Amino acid sequence: MLDFLLWVLQNFALAPYHLFLAITNPAAWLDWSNPEAVMRFIYYGASVEFFFVVFTTVIVITALGMAWKREILWTGVRILEGFANVVGRTAAWAGLLMVLIQVMIVFLQRIFRVAEIQLGPLGTAVAMDLSWWAEGLKFYNALVVCLCVSYTFVQGGHVRVDLVYSAVKHRTRRVIDMFGCIFFMLPVVVITYLYAWFFMWRHLMTPSVTSTSDLDRMLMQSRIFRWNVETIGFSPNGFNAYFLFKVLIVLFCVLVFLQAVAFFWRSYLEWVEGEESAGKYLDRDQIGDEAEEIEHAIHSGST
Template sequence: MHAVYKAIDGLNDRIGRFVAWFTLAMVLIQFALVVARYVFSANDLLFLSSLWWQESIVYLHGALIMSAAGYTFLHNGHVRVDIFYRTASQRSQDWTDLVGSLLFLLPVCWLIAWSAWPNVALSWRNFEGSTETSGIPFKYLLKSTVLLLAALLALQAVSTALKAALRLMDEDVVDPYRAEESLD
């Protein structure tokens, strides 16, 4: 059990740290577009249209948000109404994490995947691309990030539930990410 939650936590942590670099890429691309357009009056940048570069910012932004949801949950950075959670005992917090992950988050992840699947599958069947002629021809990859969101978030819900269940059974849980929440 310990190996399972450590593997899931490690996966989401590595993915989150990797896709964080997408933010820098978005800023650099936007800066290059502004300089190319307003300083050099150019509509193209590195032999690609400015529309292609603008769409790449949207793709990076979407991939960042969808891929980092599990990372955000792992690091307790999600939005939570913690009026009761913050002041609750460790045992109550563990029960909340266990029940919340199993009864709420996992079904929501399943619902997201179930509702996105037909659209993603159709997009892949048609190799859907941009509606603009000079845009990025990989819209099917962008749409696939919705399934990635559901998978990574569901995995993190399983990890959170496992850690809570193990703590409720009085087992030692090595969770370096949990220590961060006490810094508030």
């Protein structure tokens, strides 16, 4: 137990040094014309060093906000929630695109018996089979699910079962929210990210890398490094960009992590400042129907 605590404290102490080293040596991990830089990027993207840099940064900002000025945390909440809203509101248009493509497929396939769709932007013709467009609908659905998750959380749109939460007072709710962020949201999303990171890279390049590979071994593997982006579909003429789904899993984890941090800060601030601060700076969409908005607020726990 003592060894573990010393290991944690050591990594906390080294986090500023690792961050300084990464900032002052960008070519060592951002120059992707060099295979060794790619391998360093992959290794450090899910490394202990990166985890403690992020964790230390969050703790320092949280400590400053708690001990000095709460406006620091409110600024962080507004930035992170605003980012989630921008990403979500943009990605939500994929739902409309998905519907339009589905209607187009039905008309072209069932009525006009067209086998493929040809597009020619800027004089370059691209022809794709209808099955490619049909299977691509899964990608647009994945866009909505992965990139709108934090946006939906900010809007209070996720389904929740309030057996205890709805019956307790404001400050107790905020304690439950902080507990949930620390012991549920953050651990689950970090573990998911660690698996998703290497899962993504195994479908983008060779040789295969794993979470158990150390840096020296990966640098040795860089000698045979080459890009090998997954372009195999489930059918011969079907959607062949399934590597994008792996990228979306990583983006999903990043968005949920940022939202967990923002929600912890908001819960703490609303716990300290009292019920009058509930929903402060919260940017939620307006439905247009007052009765529906009240019902939505009740079900989302904001009233």
